[in-house]
Protein backbone atom coordinates (compact mmCIF):
# COMPACT_ATOMS: atom_id res chain seq x y z
CA UNK A 100 0.00 0.00 0.00
CA UNK A 101 1.43 3.33 -1.02
CA UNK A 102 0.57 5.04 2.25
CA UNK A 103 2.66 2.48 4.15
CA UNK A 104 5.52 2.33 1.70
CA UNK A 105 7.23 5.38 3.07
CA UNK A 106 7.54 6.59 6.63
CA UNK A 107 8.51 9.93 8.06
CA UNK A 108 12.24 9.97 8.72
CA UNK A 109 12.05 11.25 12.28
CA UNK A 110 15.82 11.40 12.68
CA UNK A 111 15.89 14.04 10.01
CA UNK A 112 13.19 15.96 11.90
CA UNK A 113 11.02 16.14 8.84
CA UNK A 114 7.23 16.05 9.00
CA UNK A 115 6.69 15.26 5.36
CA UNK A 116 6.57 12.20 3.15
CA UNK A 117 7.07 12.86 -0.51
CA UNK A 118 4.08 11.28 -2.27
CA UNK A 119 4.56 13.05 -5.57
CA UNK A 120 3.60 10.75 -8.41
CA UNK A 121 2.26 8.13 -5.96
CA UNK A 122 -1.07 6.50 -6.72
CA UNK A 123 -3.28 5.37 -3.81
CA UNK A 124 -3.39 1.60 -3.83
CA UNK A 125 -5.80 -0.87 -2.27
CA UNK A 126 -4.47 -2.81 0.72
CA UNK A 127 -3.99 -6.55 0.29
CA UNK A 128 -6.79 -8.53 1.93
CA UNK A 129 -6.15 -10.69 4.96
CA UNK A 130 -5.88 -14.42 4.44
CA UNK A 131 -9.03 -16.46 4.94
CA UNK A 132 -8.72 -18.54 8.08
CA UNK A 133 -10.62 -21.07 10.13
CA UNK A 134 -10.75 -21.69 13.85
CA UNK A 135 -12.08 -25.21 14.33
CA UNK A 136 -14.75 -26.32 16.74
CA UNK A 137 -12.11 -28.39 18.55
CA UNK A 138 -9.92 -25.32 19.12
CA UNK A 139 -12.89 -23.25 20.29
CA UNK A 140 -14.13 -26.04 22.58
CA UNK A 141 -10.63 -26.39 24.04
CA UNK A 142 -10.48 -22.70 24.81
CA UNK A 143 -13.98 -22.78 26.31
CA UNK A 144 -12.89 -25.67 28.56
CA UNK A 145 -9.82 -23.68 29.64
CA UNK A 146 -11.97 -20.65 30.53
CA UNK A 147 -14.28 -22.92 32.52
CA UNK A 148 -11.37 -24.34 34.47
CA UNK A 149 -9.57 -21.14 35.56
CA UNK A 150 -10.14 -19.44 38.88
CA UNK A 151 -12.69 -16.65 38.67
CA UNK A 152 -10.78 -13.51 37.55
CA UNK A 153 -10.94 -10.40 39.73
CA UNK A 154 -13.43 -8.67 37.41
CA UNK A 155 -15.40 -11.89 36.98
CA UNK A 156 -14.81 -11.98 33.24
CA UNK A 157 -13.68 -15.29 31.71
CA UNK A 158 -12.75 -13.94 28.30
CA UNK A 159 -10.60 -14.96 25.37
CA UNK A 160 -10.04 -13.19 22.04
CA UNK A 161 -10.04 -15.20 18.81
CA UNK A 162 -7.22 -13.57 16.88
CA UNK A 163 -6.37 -13.61 13.18
CA UNK A 164 -2.68 -14.45 12.57
CA UNK A 165 -2.20 -11.13 10.72
CA UNK A 166 -3.77 -8.99 13.44
CA UNK A 167 -1.61 -6.80 15.65
CA UNK A 168 -4.60 -5.67 17.75
CA UNK A 169 -6.18 -8.93 18.99
CA UNK A 170 -8.84 -8.63 16.31
CA UNK A 171 -10.29 -11.22 13.93
CA UNK A 172 -10.79 -8.78 11.06
CA UNK A 173 -9.18 -5.34 10.83
CA UNK A 174 -12.24 -3.77 12.47
CA UNK A 175 -13.91 -6.52 14.50
CA UNK A 176 -12.87 -8.29 17.68
CA UNK A 177 -14.23 -11.78 18.33
CA UNK A 178 -14.31 -13.07 21.90
CA UNK A 179 -15.38 -16.14 23.80
CA UNK A 180 -17.11 -15.35 27.09
CA UNK A 181 -17.90 -17.93 29.75
CA UNK A 182 -20.12 -17.41 32.79
CA UNK A 183 -20.13 -20.30 35.25
CA UNK A 184 -23.24 -21.32 37.22
CA UNK A 185 -23.95 -18.80 39.97
CA UNK A 186 -21.68 -16.11 38.49
CA UNK A 187 -22.78 -12.55 37.79
CA UNK A 188 -20.68 -10.10 35.76
CA UNK A 189 -21.02 -6.35 35.41
CA UNK A 190 -19.50 -4.78 32.30
CA UNK A 191 -18.53 -1.14 32.19
CA UNK A 192 -20.18 1.06 29.59
CA UNK A 193 -18.07 1.56 26.48
CA UNK A 194 -18.73 3.49 23.28
CA UNK A 195 -18.12 0.38 21.18
CA UNK A 196 -21.11 -1.71 20.13
CA UNK A 197 -21.38 -5.49 20.01
CA UNK A 198 -23.39 -8.51 18.96
CA UNK A 199 -23.41 -11.77 20.93
CA UNK A 200 -24.65 -15.25 20.14
CA UNK A 201 -25.21 -17.79 22.91
CA UNK A 202 -23.54 -21.11 22.08
CA UNK A 203 -24.00 -23.01 25.37
CA UNK A 204 -26.30 -22.92 28.37
CA UNK A 205 -28.60 -20.09 29.38
CA UNK A 206 -28.06 -16.65 30.83
CA UNK A 207 -29.88 -13.57 32.02
CA UNK A 208 -29.03 -10.24 30.47
CA UNK A 209 -29.77 -6.77 31.78
CA UNK A 210 -28.72 -4.11 29.28
CA UNK A 211 -29.61 -0.60 30.43
CA UNK A 212 -33.29 -0.92 31.34
CA UNK A 213 -33.99 -4.03 29.28
CA UNK A 214 -33.88 -7.54 30.75
CA UNK A 215 -34.19 -10.84 28.92
CA UNK A 216 -33.07 -14.45 29.07
CA UNK A 217 -31.01 -16.06 26.34
CA UNK A 218 -30.58 -19.66 25.32
CA UNK A 219 -28.60 -21.47 22.65
CA UNK A 220 -28.30 -19.53 19.35
CA UNK A 221 -30.26 -16.53 20.60
CA UNK A 222 -28.46 -13.39 19.42
CA UNK A 223 -28.54 -9.91 20.87
CA UNK A 224 -27.05 -6.49 20.29
CA UNK A 225 -25.63 -4.11 22.84
CA UNK A 226 -25.77 -0.45 21.90
CA UNK A 227 -22.93 1.96 22.57
CA UNK A 228 -22.59 3.14 26.19
CA UNK A 229 -25.02 0.57 27.58
CA UNK A 230 -24.50 -0.74 31.10
CA UNK A 231 -24.59 -4.53 31.08
CA UNK A 232 -25.04 -7.21 33.72
CA UNK A 233 -25.13 -10.93 32.96
CA UNK A 234 -26.04 -13.73 35.31
CA UNK A 235 -25.98 -17.48 35.05
CA UNK A 236 -28.61 -18.85 37.43
CA UNK A 237 -28.60 -22.32 35.86
CA UNK A 238 -26.46 -25.33 36.64
CA UNK A 239 -24.42 -25.49 33.40
CA UNK A 240 -21.92 -22.95 32.02
CA UNK A 241 -23.24 -20.16 29.80
CA UNK A 242 -20.98 -19.49 26.78
CA UNK A 243 -21.25 -16.77 24.17
CA UNK A 244 -19.35 -15.52 21.16
CA UNK A 245 -19.09 -11.76 21.10
CA UNK A 246 -18.24 -9.52 18.15
CA UNK A 247 -17.39 -5.88 18.79
CA UNK A 248 -16.17 -2.88 16.83
CA UNK A 249 -13.66 -1.89 19.56
CA UNK A 250 -10.57 -2.34 17.28
CA UNK A 251 -11.88 0.36 15.01
CA UNK A 252 -12.32 2.81 17.89
CA UNK A 253 -8.91 1.84 19.28
CA UNK A 254 -7.38 2.60 15.88
CA UNK A 255 -8.96 6.05 15.99
CA UNK A 256 -7.92 6.42 19.66
CA UNK A 257 -11.62 7.08 20.17
CA UNK A 258 -12.50 4.14 22.44
CA UNK A 259 -14.13 5.21 25.67
CA UNK A 260 -14.45 2.86 28.63
CA UNK A 261 -16.40 4.11 31.61
CA UNK A 262 -14.83 4.16 35.04
CA UNK A 263 -18.35 3.87 36.44
CA UNK A 264 -18.87 7.50 37.35
CA UNK A 265 -22.49 8.38 37.93
CA UNK A 266 -22.51 11.15 35.32
CA UNK A 267 -23.26 8.63 32.57
CA UNK A 268 -26.29 7.11 34.25
CA UNK A 269 -29.42 7.75 32.16
CA UNK A 270 -30.99 10.96 33.37
CA UNK A 271 -34.49 11.05 34.82
CA UNK A 272 -36.91 11.97 32.07
CA UNK A 273 -39.98 14.11 31.95
CA UNK A 274 -42.52 14.03 29.10
CA UNK A 275 -41.17 12.81 25.77
CA UNK A 276 -37.85 11.37 26.87
CA UNK A 277 -36.48 14.87 27.56
CA UNK A 278 -34.22 14.74 30.64
CA UNK A 279 -35.46 16.95 33.46
CA UNK A 280 -34.18 20.49 33.07
CA UNK A 281 -33.03 20.03 29.46
CA UNK A 282 -34.59 22.20 26.80
CA UNK A 283 -33.23 21.87 23.32
CA UNK A 284 -32.19 25.21 21.88
CA UNK A 285 -34.17 26.12 18.74
CA UNK A 286 -30.89 26.91 16.98
CA UNK A 287 -29.94 23.22 17.29
CA UNK A 288 -32.03 22.60 14.17
CA UNK A 289 -31.15 25.84 12.41
CA UNK A 290 -29.83 25.43 8.86
CA UNK A 291 -28.52 28.19 6.66
CA UNK A 292 -28.37 27.06 3.06
CA UNK A 293 -25.70 28.87 1.13
CA UNK A 294 -26.92 30.46 -2.08
CA UNK A 295 -24.23 28.81 -4.21
CA UNK A 296 -22.28 25.55 -4.06
CA UNK A 297 -24.97 23.37 -2.45
CA UNK A 298 -23.44 23.45 1.04
CA UNK A 299 -25.17 24.55 4.24
CA UNK A 300 -24.14 25.95 7.60
CA UNK A 301 -25.22 25.00 11.11
CA UNK A 302 -24.12 26.51 14.41
CA UNK A 303 -22.46 25.23 17.55
CA UNK A 304 -25.92 24.52 19.01
CA UNK A 305 -26.34 21.72 16.48
CA UNK A 306 -22.96 20.18 17.31
CA UNK A 307 -23.56 20.03 21.06
CA UNK A 308 -27.19 18.89 20.98
CA UNK A 309 -27.79 16.79 17.86
CA UNK A 310 -31.00 14.95 17.17
CA UNK A 311 -31.18 11.95 19.50
CA UNK A 312 -31.71 8.43 18.16
CA UNK A 313 -32.13 6.23 21.22
CA UNK A 314 -31.09 2.62 21.00
CA UNK A 315 -31.81 -0.36 23.19
CA UNK A 316 -30.50 -3.91 23.19
CA UNK A 317 -32.28 -6.05 20.61
CA UNK A 318 -32.85 -9.78 20.74
CA UNK A 319 -33.22 -12.21 17.85
CA UNK A 320 -34.68 -15.47 19.17
CA UNK A 321 -33.29 -18.50 17.35
CA UNK A 322 -36.61 -20.35 17.07
CA UNK A 323 -38.28 -17.32 15.48
CA UNK A 324 -35.41 -16.74 13.05
CA UNK A 325 -35.35 -20.44 12.14
CA UNK A 326 -39.07 -20.38 11.37
CA UNK A 327 -38.59 -17.34 9.13
CA UNK A 328 -35.75 -18.99 7.20
CA UNK A 329 -37.72 -22.16 6.67
CA UNK A 330 -40.73 -20.20 5.40
CA UNK A 331 -38.65 -18.42 2.76
CA UNK A 332 -39.26 -19.40 -0.86
CA UNK A 333 -36.52 -21.88 -1.78
CA UNK A 334 -37.25 -21.78 -5.53
CA UNK A 335 -35.10 -18.74 -6.26
CA UNK A 336 -32.53 -18.52 -9.06
CA UNK A 337 -29.89 -17.25 -6.62
CA UNK A 338 -29.39 -19.48 -3.57
CA UNK A 339 -28.65 -16.49 -1.36
CA UNK A 340 -32.10 -14.96 -1.87
CA UNK A 341 -33.59 -18.17 -0.47
CA UNK A 342 -31.48 -18.55 2.63
CA UNK A 343 -30.23 -15.20 3.98
CA UNK A 344 -31.84 -13.24 6.83
CA UNK A 345 -30.36 -9.98 8.12
CA UNK A 346 -30.56 -9.18 11.84
CA UNK A 347 -31.75 -5.61 11.35
CA UNK A 348 -31.87 -2.92 14.00
CA UNK A 349 -34.52 -0.45 12.75
CA UNK A 350 -32.65 2.52 14.24
CA UNK A 351 -29.81 1.89 11.75
CA UNK A 352 -32.20 2.39 8.83
CA UNK A 353 -30.74 2.05 5.34
CA UNK A 354 -27.23 1.25 6.57
CA UNK A 355 -28.62 -2.14 7.62
CA UNK A 356 -26.92 -2.87 10.91
CA UNK A 357 -27.60 -4.90 14.01
CA UNK A 358 -25.58 -2.08 15.57
CA UNK A 359 -24.30 1.03 13.78
CA UNK A 360 -21.21 -0.86 12.58
CA UNK A 361 -21.91 -4.60 12.78
CA UNK A 362 -24.45 -6.58 10.81
CA UNK A 363 -25.30 -10.11 11.95
CA UNK A 364 -27.02 -12.61 9.71
CA UNK A 365 -28.42 -16.12 9.86
CA UNK A 366 -28.50 -18.11 6.65
CA UNK A 367 -29.92 -21.49 5.79
CA UNK A 368 -33.05 -23.50 6.29
CA UNK A 369 -34.47 -26.74 5.03
CA UNK A 370 -34.09 -27.07 1.27
CA UNK A 371 -36.88 -29.33 -0.06
CA UNK A 372 -35.15 -29.43 -3.47
CA UNK A 373 -31.92 -30.82 -2.12
CA UNK A 374 -30.70 -33.73 -4.23
CA UNK A 375 -27.81 -34.86 -2.04
CA UNK A 376 -25.65 -35.03 -5.16
CA UNK A 377 -23.82 -31.72 -5.32
CA UNK A 378 -22.80 -28.64 -3.40
CA UNK A 379 -25.17 -25.66 -3.65
CA UNK A 380 -22.63 -22.91 -4.27
CA UNK A 381 -23.38 -19.22 -4.71
CA UNK A 382 -21.77 -17.21 -7.47
CA UNK A 383 -18.20 -16.11 -6.79
CA UNK A 384 -18.13 -12.39 -6.04
CA UNK A 385 -16.29 -9.84 -3.93
CA UNK A 386 -17.00 -6.83 -1.75
CA UNK A 387 -15.06 -4.61 0.61
CA UNK A 388 -17.35 -5.70 3.45
CA UNK A 389 -15.62 -8.39 5.51
CA UNK A 390 -17.58 -11.50 6.53
CA UNK A 391 -17.12 -14.14 9.24
CA UNK A 392 -19.19 -17.30 9.49
CA UNK A 393 -19.96 -19.54 12.43
CA UNK A 394 -21.65 -22.73 11.30
CA UNK A 395 -24.64 -23.84 13.33
CA UNK A 396 -25.67 -26.94 11.36
CA UNK A 397 -24.74 -28.74 8.15
CA UNK A 398 -21.69 -28.91 5.92
CA UNK A 399 -20.43 -25.68 4.41
CA UNK A 400 -17.72 -24.80 1.93
CA UNK A 401 -16.04 -21.53 1.06
CA UNK A 402 -13.73 -20.90 -1.86
CA UNK A 403 -11.66 -17.77 -1.20
CA UNK A 404 -9.33 -16.75 -4.02
CA UNK A 405 -9.19 -20.43 -5.11
CA UNK A 406 -8.46 -21.72 -1.58
CA UNK A 407 -11.11 -24.22 -0.48
CA UNK A 408 -12.18 -24.30 3.16
CA UNK A 409 -14.60 -26.90 4.49
CA UNK A 410 -16.40 -26.00 7.68
CA UNK A 411 -19.16 -27.36 9.85
CA UNK A 412 -20.98 -26.84 13.15
CA UNK A 413 -18.90 -24.93 15.70
CA UNK A 414 -16.22 -23.76 13.24
CA UNK A 415 -15.58 -20.02 12.91
CA UNK A 416 -14.26 -18.93 9.50
CA UNK A 417 -13.15 -15.69 7.91
CA UNK A 418 -15.06 -16.49 4.73
CA UNK A 419 -14.83 -13.12 3.00
CA UNK A 420 -11.79 -11.00 3.74
CA UNK A 421 -12.48 -7.54 2.34
CA UNK A 422 -12.20 -7.55 -1.46
CA UNK A 423 -11.24 -11.24 -1.73
CA UNK A 424 -13.24 -13.16 -4.35
CA UNK A 425 -15.27 -15.82 -2.58
CA UNK A 426 -18.13 -18.23 -2.91
CA UNK A 427 -20.03 -19.98 -0.13
CA UNK A 428 -22.16 -23.08 -0.39
CA UNK A 429 -23.73 -25.91 1.53
CA UNK A 430 -24.14 -29.65 1.24
CA UNK A 431 -27.13 -30.62 3.36
CA UNK A 432 -30.89 -30.66 3.30
CA UNK A 433 -30.90 -28.60 6.51
CA UNK A 434 -28.04 -26.23 7.26
CA UNK A 435 -27.59 -22.92 9.10
CA UNK A 436 -24.74 -20.48 9.49
CA UNK A 437 -24.45 -17.35 11.58
CA UNK A 438 -22.48 -14.50 10.01
CA UNK A 439 -20.97 -11.22 11.12
CA UNK A 440 -20.05 -8.40 8.74
CA UNK A 441 -18.96 -4.78 8.98
CA UNK A 442 -21.70 -4.00 6.49
CA UNK A 443 -23.36 -1.25 8.53
CA UNK A 444 -20.07 0.55 9.05
CA UNK A 445 -19.29 0.71 5.34
CA UNK A 446 -22.89 1.70 4.60
CA UNK A 447 -22.62 4.62 7.03
CA UNK A 448 -19.31 5.60 5.42
CA UNK A 449 -21.01 5.46 1.98
CA UNK A 450 -18.09 3.19 1.06
CA UNK A 451 -19.69 -0.15 0.17
CA UNK A 452 -18.20 -1.52 -3.03
CA UNK A 453 -19.47 -4.81 -4.42
CA UNK A 454 -18.56 -6.73 -7.54
CA UNK A 455 -21.22 -9.37 -8.04
CA UNK A 456 -20.11 -10.29 -11.56
CA UNK A 457 -16.39 -10.49 -12.24
CA UNK A 458 -16.89 -9.30 -15.80
CA UNK A 459 -18.92 -6.21 -14.82
CA UNK A 460 -17.82 -3.02 -13.06
CA UNK A 461 -18.02 -2.86 -9.24
CA UNK A 462 -21.14 -1.22 -7.78
CA UNK A 463 -21.19 1.58 -5.21
CA UNK A 464 -24.09 0.16 -3.16
CA UNK A 465 -26.47 2.65 -1.59
CA UNK A 466 -25.17 5.50 -3.72
CA UNK A 467 -26.12 3.97 -7.08
CA UNK A 468 -28.72 1.32 -7.96
CA UNK A 469 -27.79 -2.20 -6.83
CA UNK A 470 -28.73 -5.40 -8.61
CA UNK A 471 -31.38 -8.12 -8.53
CA UNK A 472 -30.74 -11.56 -7.12
Ligand SMILES: [Fe+2]
Nearest residue numbers: 384386390419
Ligand atom coordinates in the same frame (compact mmCIF):
# COMPACT_ATOMS: atom_id res chain seq x y z
FE1 LIG B 1 -20.10 -12.33 -0.12
